[in-house]
Amino acid sequence: MNFAKKFLNLLFPQRCLGCKKEDEILCFSCLNKISYPKASKIKDIFIAGDYHDPALRKAIWLFKYKGSTQLKKPLGEIIKKRIWEKFDAQTRNWPIIPIPLSAQKSRKRGFNQTELVAREISSNILTNALAKKAQSKSQVEVKDRKERLKNAQGSFRIKDRLSIRGRNIILLDDVYTTGATIREARKVLKKAGAKKVIGIVLAAG
Numbered sequence: 051m052n053f054a055k056k057f058l059n060l061l062f063p064q065r066c067l068g069c070k071k072e073d074e075i076l077c078f079s080c081l082n083k084i085s086y087p088k089a090s091k092i093k094d095i096f097i098a099g100d101y102h103d104p105a106l107r108k109a110i111w112l113f114k115y116k117g118s119t120q121l122k123k124p125l126g127e128i129i130k131k132r133i134w135e136k137f138d139a140q141t142r143n144w145p146i147i148p149i150p151l152s153a154q155k156s157r158k159r160g161f162n163q164t165e166l167v168a169r170e171i172s173s174n175i176l177t178n179a180l181a182k183k184a185q186s187k188s189q190v191e192v193k194d195r196k197e198r199l200k201n202a203q204g205s206f207r208i209k210d211r212l213s214i215r216g217r218n219i220i221l222l223d224d225v226y227t228t229g230a231t232i233r234e235a236r237k238v239l240k241k242a243g244a245k246k247v248i249g250i251v252l253a254a255g
C-alpha cells in the first residue's frame with residue numbers, strides 16, 4: 051500500500067459492503083449470506099449467486115467499474131465453495147478460459163475482472179486461446195433480449211486452436227443475463243474442436 055492509500059484508509063477505513071464491519075471489503079459472514087440463484091445450473095452452466103442479491107450486485111459493480119480488484123478474493127471464494135469444490139478432481143483439471151474483453155475495453159479497464167477471479171480458483175488458465183472482437187455495443191448497453199443474442203453473434207474468435215482442440219474446457223463469466231455471451235463463446239470453442247465446454251458464472255438473475 052502506498053502512502054496516499056494508507057492515509058486515505060486511515061480517514062475512510064475499508065468497510066464490508068454488507069455489514070459495514072471495518073477492514074474487510076466483503077466479510078466471511080456476508081459472503082456466506084449471498085443468496086443462491088433461482089436455478090443453480092442452466093444446461094451446462096453452473097451459477098454461484100443471485101444477481102438480485104444487493105451485496106453481490108454491489109461487489110460486482112465495484113469490482114468491474116470502480117477498480118476494487120481486491121474483491122477477486124471473496125468473489126473467487128464464493129465460486130470455489132459453491133461450485134468448484136463440488137466438481138470431481140478430473141474436472142478441476144480442465145483449463146479455465148475467462149471470457150475475454152475486447153482489446154479496447156481491456157485497455158480502458160486495465161484488467162479483466164473474470165481473469166482475476168479465475169486465478170483465485172485455479173492455476174490452469176488459458177488467456178490466449180479466445181479473443182473478443184471489437185464491438186460497436188457492449189452487451190450491457192443492449193437491453194432487448196433478441197438484440198443481445200444478435201449482438202453476441204460473431205463476437206469471439208479463436209487465437210490459439212492448438213490449445214483448444216480435443217480438450218475439455220471451462221468458461222468463466224461474471225454475469226449471466228440471457229446467456230448469449232457464454233453460449234456464443236462455447237459455440238466458437240466447439241467449432242474449433244473443443245471436446246466438452248461447461249460454464250461457470252458468478253451471478254445470474
Ligand SMILES: [Zn+2]
Nearest residue numbers: 066069077080
Ligand atoms: Zn460483512
